[in-house]
Amino acid sequence: MKDSSPETIGAAAELFKAMANPRRLAILLRLSEERACVHDLVRRLDLPQPLVSQHIRVLRTARLIRGERRGREIVYSLADHHVAHIASDALTHVAEEDALRPTGTHT
Amino acid sequence: MKDSSPETIGAAAELFKAMANPRRLAILLRLSEERACVHDLVRRLDLPQPLVSQHIRVLRTARLIRGERRGREIVYSLADHHVAHIASDALTHVAEEDALRPTGTHT
DNA sequence: CCTTCATATGCGTATATTAGCATGTTCGCA
DNA sequence: TGCGAACATGCTAATATACGCATATGAAGG
Numbered sequence: 001m002k003d004s005s006p007e008t009i010g011a012a013a014e015l016f017k018a019m020a021n022p023r024r025l026a027i028l029l030r031l032s033e034e035r036a037c038v039h040d041l042v043r044r045l046d047l048p049q050p051l052v053s054q055h056i057r058v059l060r061t062a063r064l065i066r067g068e069r070r071g072r073e074i075v076y077s078l079a080d081h082h083v084a085h086i087a088s089d090a091l092t093h094v095a096e097e098d099a100l101r102p103t104g105t106h107t
Numbered sequence: 108m109k110d111s112s113p114e115t116i117g118a119a120a121e122l123f124k125a126m127a128n129p130r131r132l133a134i135l136l137r138l139s140e141e142r143a144c145v146h147d148l149v150r151r152l153d154l155p156q157p158l159v160s161q162h163i164r165v166l167r168t169a170r171l172i173r174g175e176r177r178g179r180e181i182v183y184s185l186a187d188h189h190v191a192h193i194a195s196d197a198l199t200h201v202a203e204e205d206a207l208r209p210t211g212t213h214t
Numbered sequence: 215c216c217t218t219c220a221t222a223t224g225c226g227t228a229t230a231t232t233a234g235c236a237t238g239t240t241c242g243c244a
Numbered sequence: 245t246g247c248g249a250a251c252a253t254g255c256t257a258a259t260a261t262a263c264g265c266a267t268a269t270g271a272a273g274g
Binding site: 012025 | 123
């Protein structure tokens with residue numbers, strides 16, 4: 001199988017931890033559609049700017065996204081394709097699981 | 108793109124949250140190789156039994172694993188293939204990212 | 215330089231997570 | 245029925261997270 005050394009597992013767990021928050025996940029999904037600056041995200045997700053910055057910091061630290069200065073703005077984008085892939089897989093998983101359950105079990 | 112409703116995103120975030128712990132991830136990876144009872148995991152991962160049970164509970168609640176009584180033991184296995192897939196993707200991601208960095212940056 | 219827009223940081227607080235230890239509960243078997 | 249094995253649960257302390265709010269930094273333009 002894969003390399004399942006403690007370090008690798010730990011790093012993977014950190015990866016999941018960074019994605020384990022609805023707001024951060026929303027940011028990632030947004031960025032998987034198109035790059036955006038903080039203010040774009042603020043308006044799009046309707047969250048206070050400092051909060052978005054905080055979450056962005058977490059995502060940056062986890063190396064899930066990357067920022068590039070563009071005048072006064074900083075344009076963020078996904079660090080690599082794997083990220084979008086993992087997120088999209090999770091959504092698929094959730095959707096399928098949801099479909100399996102009897103109608104109206106998710107509320 | 109996918110269905111990115113708040114509910115779906117929230118559910119996906121919970122999925123990641125359940126995977127966002129080295130011990131739980133180790134359990135999942137172990138179970139992705141073969142089904143096992145609690146005591147197997149205890150010995151394999153060298154963790155106190157109550158701790159394993161606790162983590163198993165989290166994974167169960169998140170519907171990532173399923174338990175089947177088998178005499179006095181309860182044999183756990185992954186609830187579905189997606190789980191193993193997502194975990195394996197994360198490991199791959201980590202490994203690749205690691206490969207990109209200058210030698211010896213991960214210690 | 216001074217102002218303004220874009221983003222980041224600091225701090226306090228409510229809440230969640232993790233782990234360790236002791237104790238229940240359930241099952242199989244003599 | 246009584247005992248031991250396999251799991252689960254309860255409780256507590258330590259630590260980490262998410263958030264709101266105020267404020268600081270950095271870049272552009274006049």
